[in-house]
Amino acid sequence: MIAPVLSETQTLLCIVSLLLAPLSCAGVALINSGLGRARSAAHTMTAAMCVIAVAACVYVVVGRTIQGFPGEPSRAVIIGGKPWNWIGAAAPFFAGLPFDGSPALQAGWMGLIGASLAGLIPLGTGSERWRLGSICISTAALAGLTFPLFAHWAWGGGWLGQLGANYGLGMGYVDVGGSGAIHVVGGLTALTLAWLLGPRRGKFGFDGMPTAIPGHNAVYILFGCLLALAGWTGLNAAGALLFAGVAPGRLALIAVNTILGAGSAGLGAAAITRFRFGKPDSSLTANGWLGGLVAVSATCPFLPPAAAIFIGLAAGALVALCVELFELHLDIDDPGGSISIHAVAGIWGLLAGGLLGRFPGGGEGQLLAQTVGVATLIGFVLPMTFAVNLLVNRFAPLRVSPDAERQGMDLAELGAGAYPEFVTHTDDFMQR
Amino acid sequence: MSFTIFLYVNKKETRLVPRKVDCIWPDCAILTVMAASRKTADPLKPAGFLLLILGWILVLSAIVLLKQEAARGVFSIAGLGVEALGLALVVRSHIAPKPERN
Numbered sequence: 350m351i352a353p354v355l356s357e358t359q360t361l362l363c364i365v366s367l368l369l370a371p372l373s374c375a376g377v378a379l380i381n382s383g384l385g386r387a388r389s390a391a392h393t394m395t396a397a398m399c400v401i402a403v404a405a406c407v408y409v410v411v412g413r414t415i416q417g418f419p420g421e422p423s424r425a426v427i428i429g430g431k432p433w434n435w436i437g438a439a440a441p442f443f444a445g446l447p448f449d450g451s452p453a454l455q456a457g458w459m460g461l462i463g464a465s466l467a468g469l470i471p472l473g474t475g476s477e478r479w480r481l482g483s484i485c486i487s488t489a490a491l492a493g494l495t496f497p498l499f500a501h502w503a504w505g506g507g508w509l510g511q512l513g514a515n516y517g518l519g520m521g522y523v524d525v526g527g528s529g530a531i532h533v534v535g536g537l538t539a540l541t542l543a544w545l546l547g548p549r550r551g552k553f554g555f556d557g558m559p560t561a562i563p564g565h566n567a568v569y570i571l572f573g574c575l576l577a578l579a580g581w582t583g584l585n586a587a588g589a590l591l592f593a594g595v596a597p598g599r600l601a602l603i604a605v606n607t608i609l610g611a612g613s614a615g616l617g618a619a620a621i622t623r624f625r626f627g628k629p630d631s632s633l634t635a636n637g638w639l640g641g642l643v644a645v646s647a648t649c650p651f652l653p654p655a656a657a658i659f660i661g662l663a664a665g666a667l668v669a670l671c672v673e674l675f676e677l678h679l680d681i682d683d684p685g686g687s688i689s690i691h692a693v694a695g696i697w698g699l700l701a702g703g704l705l706g707r708f709p710g711g712g713e714g715q716l717l718a719q720t721v722g723v724a725t726l727i728g729f730v731l732p733m734t735f736a737v738n739l740l741v742n743r744f745a746p747l748r749v750s751p752d753a754e755r756q757g758m759d760l761a762e763l764g765a766g767a768y769p770e771f772v773t774h775t776d777d778f779m780q781r
Numbered sequence: 782m783s784f785t786i787f788l789y790v791n792k793k794e795t796r797l798v799p800r801k802v803d804c805i806w807p808d809c810a811i812l813t814v815m816a817a818s819r820k821t822a823d824p825l826k827p828a829g830f831l832l833l834i835l836g837w838i839l840v841l842s843a844i845v846l847l848k849q850e851a852a853r854g855v856f857s858i859a860g861l862g863v864e865a866l867g868l869a870l871v872v873r874s875h876i877a878p879k880p881e882r883n
Contacts, residue, residue, distance in 0.1 A: 429845045516844055544875045680876045714850060720857050721840055727864045728837025732830045 353419060353452050358597050359590050360450045366586035366600075367455060370462045373580025374401060374469055376573040380639065381473040381685045383569030384632060388757025389477045390565060391767035396476075396484050400468040403485045404492035408464040412497035414441045416460050418453040419506035431515040433508040437501045456591050460500055462584070463531045464492040470535030473685020475542045475747070477549050478754050481762050483747045490737045491538055499730055500530045504592050509725065512718045519715030520708055522722040525588035526581070526646025528695040528702075533726045534734075536692025539683070541735040545742050548682030550754050559676045562684070567631050574611075574638045581642045582607045589650040599650050606649040607642065610661035614641020614694075617665025636672060636686040637665030640694035647695075647719075648702030651712075656705040663701070664694040696723050825874035832867025836860045 355363065378397035385393050417423050417437020425434040439445070446454045468488040475484070502509040503524045513521035524530055553559055564570060585603050589595045595603075618637020619629040644664035645657050652660070671689035675681040681688065703719030706712060741747065748754075753761030760766060843856030 431845075512844070518844070679872055717844075717850065717854055717857060720861065721844060724837050724840040724857065724860055724864060727868065728833045728835075728840070728860075731868075732833055735830070 353591070353594055355452050355590065355594075356597075360452075360455075362597055362600060363452075363455050363587050363590045364450060366583040366590070367458050367462070369583025370459070370580050370587060371465075372576045373584055374462065374465050376575070376577030376580055377466065377469045377473070377639075379569045379573030379576065380635065381469065381476060381687075383566040383573060384473065384564035384685045385476040386562065386757070387565040387768055387771065388759055388766065390759065391765070392481070392758035392762055393472065393476050394767075395763060396472055396479075396481055397469055399481065399485055400472060400488045401465040403488045404464040404468040405461055407489045407493040408461050408497065409443060410441050411493040412464055413443060413457050413460060414439050415494070415497035416457075416500045417505040418456045419510075421453065421506075423501070423506060432511075434506055434511065435502070435508060436498065437505050437507075452591055455587070456504065459584070459587050459591060460497065460504075463500065463527050464496050466527075466584075467496045467531045467535035467538070468492055470532065470687050470691050471539040471542045473687035474539035474683045475546050476684050477758055478546055478748055479542070480745070480747060480749050483741060483745045486745050487538075487542070487738055487741050487747070490741060491535075491734070495538065495730060495734050495737065496530070496534050499534055499726070502725070503530045503722070504588075509718075509722055510592075512721060513714075517714055518718035518721070519703075519712045520593075520710070520718070522718045523593065523651070523702070523706075523708070523715070524647045524699065524722065525593050526585035526649055527588060528643055528647035528698045529722055529726055532643045532646070532691040533695035533699070533723075534730055536688050536690070536695060537726065537731045538734045538738070539687040540681075540692060541731070541738050542747070543681045543683055543688065544735075545738055546748050548680065549684070550751060552682045553680065559682075564632055564684075570632055570635045574615075574635045577639060577642060578608065578611055581611070581646065585646050585649045588646075593650055595650045602654075603649045605654055606645050606652050606657040609654055609657040610641040610645030610649070610664070611638050612641070613658045613661030614638055614644065614665030614668070617641075617662040618669040619665075621666050621669040633669050633672060633686075636690050637668045640664040640668035640690045643691055643694045644698030644701070647698045648706040651706035651708050652702065653705075653707060656701075660698060660701045660705065664697055667697055668694055696726070699723050823874050825870045829867045829870030829872075829874060832870065833864050834867075836863030836865075836867060839863055 378394060381397065382390050382393040415437050417439045422438040423434050424436045424438055425432040443457055446457065448454060468491050501507045503522055509522035511521055512518040551560060552562065582604050585607050586600050589603055615634050615638035619634045622630040622633045641661035641664045644660050645652065668689045671693045672686050675683055675688060699719050699722055703716040708715050749761060840857045840860035843853050843860065847853045847856060
């Protein structure tokens with residue numbers, strides 16, 4: 350496959366966009382911390398830093414090799430007379446890449462941020478009971494294998510991206526902002542961890558009904574949403590330039606669609622919670638906002654603004670309803686709402702984008718290409734990430750001891766609390 | 782001649798419990814291990830994961846083997862349906878029975 354070429358303007362815009370992108374990691378880390386209890390706040394933020402550090406190092410050593418870029422060495426098998434490019438074979442440590450702003454280098458940069466962001470997603474689900482050492486090992490597996498493998502298929506010249514050229518399915522699987530490669534991969538990993546970790550102590554009472562455990566800082570959550578908006582705009586713009594080759598003028602539409610998706614999703618979630626509970630819920634509205642960002646990321650350069658509003662509204666409503674469904678009926682304890690935000694909204698965004706997007710060349714077969722991508726995420730990535738984390742759990746147990754959980758992760762794992770001068774309610778340390 | 786084997790049974794999926802079993806014949810030991818694993822393993826979970834993978838293969842086969850877009854679409858939706866069934870089984874296998882919670 351021929352490597353894409355960027356003009357000077359595209360290269361400059363891509364660099365500026367990628368400089369904004371780490372704000373998405375900061376936003377997600379703040380949201381995860383705010384949605385947890387005060388006694389685990391420092392642990393959640395420390396874990397976020399560890400996740401970014403481990404993901405960056407492992408991605409540079411192994412992940413980038415697997416992800417690759419169109420035009421770089423890769424492995425392919427021939428099925429039905431067509432090449433199925435399934436894994437990259439680039440050199441580790443970014444070796445061989447010219448440090449001149451080439452598309453391959455910038456794709457590696459975006460992959461590094463994507464691996465970090467994907468690693469932060471399960472933290473929201475596993476907060477308050479996931480051991481720090483196991484977090485690092487699980488993140489290494491995600492950044493070194495699961496994420497780059499799917500990223501190669503979607504972005505690195507792999508078989509999903511080539512469905513258009515090989516089988517006439519539109520432009521092939523389109524996922525410029527990483528709805529599938531980053532968010533659904535991270536969200537499905539979060540789901541497997543929710544299964545393996547089990548619920549927090551006291552989350553479900555003896556009658557089986559879930560207990561509300563509110564987050565400790567709504568301002569962190571809402572400020573995290575605003576930071577995420579800036580970061581997501583950068584990620585979407587960079588991905589559109591690198592993986593769809595859009596013209597620089599199209600970036601305005603990408604920014605507009607990103608804001609519209611987030612805003613309408615926030616409104617959708619607020620409306621749903623207002624209707625169901627009498628007042629809009631701030632944490633679910635924030636979850637909806639993030640779900641909207643995830644949903645529009647996949648096809649934002651090709652969506653008319655009206656479609657972005659519709660996709661966002663539906664994503665917000667879907668996230669608010671799924672948070673309740675998972676907790677009440679499926680016994681899944683997900684303090685950060687990561688599964689609903691990233692997996693459910695991501696899958697919705699991939700499918701809705703394929704249906705409502707206006708793609709170059711008419712987009713015939715685009716929905717089918719997106720469907721194949723979603724089927725791959727559920728049918729391949731979910732079993733794979735479950736197996737990987739099951740293996741991690743066997744050698745490095747994921748969950749802390751009941752005593753550590755009762756004491757709080759800050760004191761148990763770090764030795765000091767996030768807010769030492771706060772008066773802690775005695776019932777916070779009681780076994781529920 | 783007798784064989785002594787130690788079975789590690791995952792009790793309530795929370796801790797490993799060693800259990801000593803004396804067997805006279807080697808095949809008796811094998812059968813005991815098989816019976817114990819059959820007793821403790823949840824068949825829903827592996828069946829669910831198997832269906833997830835089979836659904837994905839069905840979608841890929843539709844793309845490779847079929848030429849008409851309508852047929853590809855129908856088989857892809859069928860594949861997604863198989864995956865949904867698998868996901869339902871896996872989710873069901875992780876829901877704790879009500880009295881065993883906490």
